[in-house]
Amino acid sequence: MSHIFPRHTKARLPTVARGEGVYLYDQNGKAYLDGSGGAAVSCLGHGDKQVTDAIKAQLDTVAFAHTSFFTSYPAEQLADKLIEHAPEGLDRVYLVSGGSEAMEAALKLARQYFVETDQPQRRHIIARRQSYHGNTLGVLATGGNEWRRAPFAPLLVETSHISPCFEYRGKHPDETRIDYGLRVANELETEIQRLGEDSVIAFVAEPVVGATTGAVPAVEGYFKRIREICDKYGVLLILDEVMCGMGRTGTLFASEQEGISPDIVAIAKGLGAGYQPIGAMLCSAKIYAAIEAGSGFFQHGHTYVGHPTASAAALAVLTKLTDGGLVERCAMMGDKLQNALQQEFGQHANVGDIRGRGLFRALEIVEDRETKAPFAQQRTIHKALKQECFDAGLICYPMGGTVDGQRGDHILLAPPFIIEESHVDEIVGKLKVAIGRVL
Numbered sequence: 001m002s003h004i005f006p007r008h009t010k011a012r013l014p015t016v017a018r019g020e021g022v023y024l025y026d027q028n029g030k031a032y033l034d035g036s037g038g039a040a041v042s043c044l045g046h047g048d049k050q051v052t053d054a055i056k057a058q059l060d061t062v063a064f065a066h067t068s069f070f071t072s073y074p075a076e077q078l079a080d081k082l083i084e085h086a087p088e089g090l091d092r093v094y095l096v097s098g099g100s101e102a103m104e105a106a107l108k109l110a111r112q113y114f115v116e117t118d119q120p121q122r123r124h125i126i127a128r129r130q131s132y133h134g135n136t137l138g139v140l141a142t143g144g145n146e147w148r149r150a151p152f153a154p155l156l157v158e159t160s161h162i163s164p165c166f167e168y169r170g171k172h173p174d175e176t177r178i179d180y181g182l183r184v185a186n187e188l189e190t191e192i193q194r195l196g197e198d199s200v201i202a203f204v205a206e207p208v209v210g211a212t213t214g215a216v217p218a219v220e221g222y223f224k225r226i227r228e229i230c231d232k233y234g235v236l237l238i239l240d241e242v243m244c245g246m247g248r249t250g251t252l253f254a255s256e257q258e259g260i261s262p263d264i265v266a267i268a269k270g271l272g273a274g275y276q277p278i279g280a281m282l283c284s285a286k287i288y289a290a291i292e293a294g295s296g297f298f299q300h301g302h303t304y305v306g307h308p309t310a311s312a313a314a315l316a317v318l319t320k321l322t323d324g325g326l327v328e329r330c331a332m333m334g335d336k337l338q339n340a341l342q343q344e345f346g347q348h349a350n351v352g353d354i355r356g357r358g359l360f361r362a363l364e365i366v367e368d369r370e371t372k373a374p375f376a377q378q379r380t381i382h383k384a385l386k387q388e389c390f391d392a393g394l395i396c397y398p399m400g401g402t403v404d405g406q407r408g409d410h411i412l413l414a415p416p417f418i419i420e421e422s423h424v425d426e427i428v429g430k431l432k433v434a435i436g437r438v439l
């Protein structure tokens, strides 16, 4: 018997015994192509020697020192490199241990910014119904994922949720994509006015939605309009790039493709690439300056903030992504994956949508392609597909999210950026077998 808390399932899971390149191997030596990088984590694949060497070197030097007493070379170098490649205006980095912590830090920093600048009446957060921002209570309240929120609802602070920008489900057939984007972005202005023009702290969104509905980018112009509205009302724009950042969509930051800069951005997953647990929150010079001129410090902290070994791992990962051409490779292989998926499933009666950017792609499975009607919830098609893929030796990430009362079955693919064309063929081939068995 196991003493570990099971995750989502009572079934006994195989034990991972080793990882190499794009494959994981269980205790019996069975190989699994890591087609989702876990949950969009393993951007470099498994067993990357440059990263493990950097970790070992740091362990041999100093594994940990508390940030109340010391800063460290790897944390400083990582912050410098992140800012060198970050969207315009971002200037400071706060290093944490994962995505939820990065988003919690983002929310608290945003609130503290307004306390320091004599606007303590700003207390509302606005987010979108189609979103996931983490599992700790603060960010769970911000996210719009009904299933995750439900049991904890009495403990969650009130958050406003506006419509997502989800073209496949939300766009009316008689409106243009641009008009659709503007219509849903303008809901932010309506909500700010409803709450009170000077009472909102921040709008929070994932540039490419991950864990609720699978690799959903906004339509062109949506984020530009969101940025305009935030600026008009002095509302901070917090982007959650925990899943879609670190090159996953083909640019280091997903927001680069929207032509806007956030005030605060959270990253994690691909930052440590699974080699160490690490996340980061980056903020603008304006926000940092206000805190510095006010109380002088960010009223926050965890024991493992700025962890030297985690930072050394992330520095090695980031160096490979930026200087090693892996972000460009992700964009290039992402196009190949999209084309291969399109070719195999583009006309499939039960594949309603194939979407995403870079190596962040998803299939939406429907009962009726014409009406977009989903399968009945009880059939849990996404889970059945995950299992069939797993049995066939392919890891893909299933989601059964509900947005605005419409549920869907989604399969997320987020393989390591080092995949070759043969791996693309293997992913598509195994997915075809699994879909054939389940539907």
Ligand code: PMP
Residues within 6 Å of the ligand: 039, 098, 099, 100, 101, 103, 132, 133, 134, 135, 206, 210, 211, 240, 241, 242, 243, 244, 268, 269
């Ligand atoms: N934000 C987004 C967009 C995520 O996808 C996730 C994790 N799936 C989180 C936040 C939370 O990150 P973590 O699980 O590392 O706490």
